[in-house]
Amino acid sequence: MLEYLLFSVLNSLVLGMLLFMLSSGLTLIFSMMGVLNFAHASFYMLGAYFGYQITQAVGFWPALVIAPLLVGVIGALVERYGLRTVHKYGHVAELLFTVGLAFIIEEGVNLIWGRNAMTYPVPQSLDFPLFTLFSTEFSTYRMFMLLISVAIFIGLYMVLTRTRIGLIIQAALTHPQGVSALGHNVPMVFMMVFGGGSALAGVAGVIGGIFLITEPAMAATLGPIVFVVIVVGGMGSLTGAFVASLLLAAIQTFAVGLEYSLTDLFALVGIHGQVSGLLEDLGRIQLSHTGPILPYLFMVLMLMFRPKGLMGKRES
């Protein structure tokens, strides 16, 4: 049991930190520009495919640096020449723009790399068990993912709280006009945040593409979860995104091991009833089968009872 608990905690940490890398960029972009970027997960996918391609050419380590930079540049260009142009037509236009962009990226990936999953293996230098506890091995690559994402979290936090540019970003989050009036180039800040957020998604793609799977459907699989994370964490809150990522990953990981159903729950409080038909089927569903829908259930509950999210600052 201890072994199971320990490894489930480690596994959920790995998944949680990956989610955080994706959601941190998204939540910053949202709170700053008011744009819910539907193409964010597509930048994650681009990161994975670029990572795969560059790994083929020059190896994994250069890819880890080059691919996110490329994705960041693409993100910045999208903001500069796409979003900024449609900005004057309001938020709906911006939203539709990002939805369209997500489709274009997915079909583009289909055209270039095909519909099959890529064979994007763990780099040789990280492909060995790091330690064995009881009888389970923990792979070095997972630890590497964990370290990278923790480093990025710390780095991001430092930049936002300890540097001048971080101060401007924080100020622009809440008072863009004021910051502009002080003579800062707010559109430039927007572009940097968008590019930076995309680059973070790119990093997540390079390491997540190996960990999960690199295929054209990867953006569509992870995209909705990332939205859940930022809603639950509170729009615009980095700490909220961090907590929500870990929480949702833990819910998903631990749900797998819990084979309890509604019938068991009722039995626990002393209700033993014979039901049949649909109710019986509902009662039989085990928690472990509901793993994939739990995050969404959590989001609905959160919106009902605390619409600003765990650490969100504003109600609207």
Next chain:
Amino acid sequence: MLNKVFAIFAIMALALVITVPVMAEDTIKIAYIDPLSGAMAGVGDAGYKHFQYNAELLNAAGGVLGGKKFEIVPFDNKVSPQDTLIQLKNAIDQDIRIVAQGNGSSVAGALIEAINKHNERNPDNQLIYLNYAAVTPSFTNEQCSFWHFRFDAHVDMKIAAITNYIKGQKDIKKVYLMNQDYVFGHAVSDASKAMLKEKRPDIKIVGDSFTPLGKVKDFSPYVAKIQASGADTVISGNWGADMSLLVKAAKDAGLKAQFYTFYGNGLGAPKAIGEAGIGILNSVTEWHLDLNQEEKNAEDEKFFLDYQEKYSSRGEVPYYYGRIGTTMQMLAAAIEKAHSTKAKDIAYALEGMEYQTPYGKVTMRAEDHQLIQPLYISTYAKAGQGTVKYDAENTGVGFKTIQRIEAADTAMPTTCKMERPEK
């Protein structure tokens, strides 16, 4: 005025003559309805190439009925029963009367019902359904249909093979069942529980997990659960990404349990587990790529190597479905025998048909349309030693047969009461 009308009619008639498509009388089209996008696209794409390759071979040998050629037309159903029915409609609209599908019993069940209905309503243009991989037992039992022919051994036959083997392995004590959450996965789980109870009542089933089809990207939580259960053996019917990601997670966690699978020796799984699978990953199939060495069959070796060169993307996705060769060969033979490309005639010709594969005689059992063929349990082995000449997916790992089960021994009784149309 009249002249004008006449002229218009003349032009219209001319246009009609020109646009009437040259009806391709000399091709026999087969609708291949399987996932060509999404999580299971890899499997669907491989199956498509297998069909194309086998069609090419038949065409090169002169086709059927004095020169008619086969053409495989792909339709993407995303492993969704709804999309499948839409694609079936498209296929019917394109005048295709032969349907091939394999991935997902959920899809196959929908197809059987739709085709039954279609054939009842359209006696003049009926369809025949060649199922090369959907193995839920009911399709050749209570749900059996005259229009459906299954070329793969069904779940009970494969689990019988696995449990018969497990019966002799005295060190197996705890078994974990890991399957996909739909009709097929539940069939695997039910059959395993029933047959293990009968053959090895001392074995404990320590887990019985189901995952949503093609949705799980990281199986580590499940592997942690298997690890925690103390299982020494895992039985899994997972296919496609669900198989390769499961063994990938098992490898990452250093899981030492033995795997008995249906689809562990191809379509991404060898790539995912590599050498870590040696001696622990076993599969029950009708063919594997080192069989030609074991049974010294040069013809099958050439068949495998030609595919390797033409379709395998430099060995990344080698030939896998031995039964697709059987499917196409038997279809061609049935068309020749019936002297017709009508679904009903082909179906009657296929019933009870015998065919000599490179590895023994197979029979399309008339009473339930289930192909009875020899099966092999094979295990991972290092390539380049003994009969393990070829490796799978460029991993340096090939396969070694640990047991051959003769066709007659795989057969199981059926409850099918076949309703046949009038000849």
